[in-house]
Amino acid sequence: MKKVEAIIRHFKLEDVKNALAEEGIQGMTAVEVRGFGRQKGHSETYRGTEYAVDFVPKVKLEVVCGDDVLQKVVDTILHTAQTGQIGDGKIFVSDLANAIRIRTGEMGNDAL
Amino acid sequence: MRHFSLAAFCLLLLAAPFVNAQEANEDARPAQISIPVVTDDAGQDEKVMTDDAGTIDTGDNAWILVASALVLFMTAPGLAMFYGGLVRRKNILGVLMQCIFLMGLMSIVWCLWGYSICFGGGGDGSLVGNFDFLLLENVQLGWNDGPNFTGAVVPMEGSIPRLTHMLFQGMFFIITPALICGAFAERMKFSTMAVFMVLWGTLVYCPLCHMFWDGGLLASWGAQDFAGGAVVHISSGCAALICALMIGNRLGHGSDPMPPHNLTYTAIGTAMLWFGWFGFNAGSALSANGLAASAFAATHLSAAAGTLTWPCIEWYKDGKPTVLGACSGAIAGLACITPAAGFISPMSGVLVGILAATCCYFACTSLKSRLGYDDSLDVFGIHGIGGILGMLLTGIFASRAVQDLNDGSPVGLVEGGGYDLLGIQLMAVLFTILLTVAFTFILLWILERTMGLRVSQDEEMEGLDLSLHGEEGYINLP
Numbered sequence: 001m002k003k004v005e006a007i008i009r010h011f012k013l014e015d016v017k018n019a020l021a022e023e024g025i026q027g028m029t030a031v032e033v034r035g036f037g038r039q040k041g042h043s044e045t046y047r048g049t050e051y052a053v054d055f056v057p058k059v060k061l062e063v064v065c066g067d068d069v070l071q072k073v074v075d076t077i078l079h080t081a082q083t084g085q086i087g088d089g090k091i092f093v094s095d096l097a098n099a100i101r102i103r104t105g106e107m108g109n110d111a112l
Numbered sequence: 113m114r115h116f117s118l119a120a121f122c123l124l125l126l127a128a129p130f131v132n133a134q135e136a137n138e139d140a141r142p143a144q145i146s147i148p149v150v151t152d153d154a155g156q157d158e159k160v161m162t163d164d165a166g167t168i169d170t171g172d173n174a175w176i177l178v179a180s181a182l183v184l185f186m187t188a189p190g191l192a193m194f195y196g197g198l199v200r201r202k203n204i205l206g207v208l209m210q211c212i213f214l215m216g217l218m219s220i221v222w223c224l225w226g227y228s229i230c231f232g233g234g235g236d237g238s239l240v241g242n243f244d245f246l247l248l249e250n251v252q253l254g255w256n257d258g259p260n261f262t263g264a265v266v267p268m269e270g271s272i273p274r275l276t277h278m279l280f281q282g283m284f285f286i287i288t289p290a291l292i293c294g295a296f297a298e299r300m301k302f303s304t305m306a307v308f309m310v311l312w313g314t315l316v317y318c319p320l321c322h323m324f325w326d327g328g329l330l331a332s333w334g335a336q337d338f339a340g341g342a343v344v345h346i347s348s349g350c351a352a353l354i355c356a357l358m359i360g361n362r363l364g365h366g367s368d369p370m371p372p373h374n375l376t377y378t379a380i381g382t383a384m385l386w387f388g389w390f391g392f393n394a395g396s397a398l399s400a401n402g403l404a405a406s407a408f409a410a411t412h413l414s415a416a417a418g419t420l421t422w423p424c425i426e427w428y429k430d431g432k433p434t435v436l437g438a439c440s441g442a443i444a445g446l447a448c449i450t451p452a453a454g455f456i457s458p459m460s461g462v463l464v465g466i467l468a469a470t471c472c473y474f475a476c477t478s479l480k481s482r483l484g485y486d487d488s489l490d491v492f493g494i495h496g497i498g499g500i501l502g503m504l505l506t507g508i509f510a511s512r513a514v515q516d517l518n519d520g521s522p523v524g525l526v527e528g529g530g531y532d533l534l535g536i537q538l539m540a541v542l543f544t545i546l547l548t549v550a551f552t553f554i555l556l557w558i559l560e561r562t563m564g565l566r567v568s569q570d571e572e573m574e575g576l577d578l579s580l581h582g583e584e585g586y587i588n589l590p
Contacts, residue, residue: 034135045426045430045432046371046372046434046436046474047440047477047490048473048478048481049481051371052369053369067551084563093277
């Protein structure tokens with residue numbers, strides 16, 4: 001089992017969700033996050049005082065999937081969330097020890 | 113200390129009915145309502161009227177009652193939202209609490225002694241009013257058992273009941289201290305704030321109010337302040353500057369980013385202030401007449417011009433017109449037109465708005481950053497500067513068509529009335545600044561050595577919401 005964490009642009013969230021659902025992914029979690037990578041922040045001016053804002057708002061989408069569909073999930077996110085501009089985000093993949101459905105107690109792939 | 117003040121307050125409340133009863137027995141007092149006039153020449157005694165439909169102008173009364181509610185609306189939600197959005201999220205409740213608590217506190221001070229010190233009369237050139245209206249005696253409706261007349265009496269102030277006048281003016285007594293709160297936002301001790309406002313209201317606001325609006329010293333000079341350019345805006349703005357200087361900068365001022373946490377609130381608050389300001393300025397005609405209409409129009413046009421000017425300066429200088437700039441411009445225009453609204457024509461109001469936004473823009477940006485003081489929400493930059501400018505512009509633009517101050521001869525400089533009014537206005541401005549700065553400094557100096565002005569460093573870093581009030585402004589739990 002793998003956990004895929006994709007940090008993407010806000011306006012891509014709906015597209016990515018729909019594309020993943022079409023691929024058969026049944027659940028995911030979205031979190032509002034702020035961070036920075038190569039995309040530099042911006043400056044904001046309030047009554048003449050300028051502030052540099054380094055942390056840029058993004059959405060983090062978390063998807064847990066079986067090893068067999070990992071490639072499909074990653075490809076789907078990659079193609080859907082891409083604009084080609086700096087600031088498209090990143091995808092992180094990690095191993096996941098287990099998943100448990102609280103209602104039934106099912107474990108592993110059955111719980112997804 | 114705490115028990116003592118509570119006990120004193122309770123005693124005061126208990127004593128209130130007896131004070132009224134005692135004074136009602138003294139028939140010989142001047143301007144005493146227990147001698148009502150019910151004969152045909154009732155109109156000759158303007159301060160004593162029965163509840164007779166012929167003596168109350170119901171139109172005037174209706175308008176001033178509505179205007180009173182509008183002015184209260186300016187403090188909360190208007191000013192509370194405006195200021196609340198400008199602070200950091202950990203301090204929003206601190207700001208809202210200051211505004212709402214002051215609505216309660218200043219109203220009680222007003223009915224106990226504030227109204228009397230402001231409007232109790234005292235003769236030409238007096239500094240404060242006398243105690244005729246203490247505890248609303250001679251203000252609230254009374255009962256008369258006299259030889260000529262038995263029945264309820266309504267003390268009058270012009271064409272409206274004195275109660276209406278008391279309410280309307282009381283709302284000004286609330287918003288003026290609330291304006292100062294912007295200067296020491298995010299760091300002032302709440303208990304000290306409450307004590308300071310009671311003392312400041314009594315020692316600074318009340319005398320100024322009396323001197324301008326109840327035939328006191330400044331009125332006898334011929335100084336004109338229609339709706340509170342000096343009484344409200346210069347006084348609160350200059351007090352704010354002294355507060356900012358004496359309390360000191362916020363921790364991390366100049367190094368940590370301190371952007372407004374929610375400009376949406378600020379924009380909503382601005383719209384509410386603009387709305388309420390019609391009551392503030394047009395209501396100051398104390399009548400539903402042509403003067404009220406003219407003040408209403410001048411107020412609106414000045415606010416409109418300010419709203420256009422400030423963001424346009426930013427657009428030209430920084431490349432983008434900002435929402436905060438539009439809000440600041442509106443408030444600058446409104447503060448500046450306040451003393452002038454009932455003296456200048458609405459079209460002059462456009463010029464006033466443009467000048468106000470321009471001057472306040474540079475006061476809030478260049479002047480503040482050059483001098484380094486942390487007037488956190490720019491009370492001095494907008495209300496202080498706006499008020500001073502407005503008082504002076506009154507001397508320049510005043511028109512006899514709006515208010516005939518000189519028996520038909522020209523009034524303001526532009527109209528050909530010479531420098532007389534402008535000179536008087538300048539004197540009144542200097543007097544107001546001196547009085548405010550002196551008393552504010554003395555009060556803060558004493559409070560700093562007795563109660564302390566600031567919260568502790570830990571409390572300031574934690575945020576006033578949690579450290580002073582034990583609550584959070586934003587709890588996102590279902």
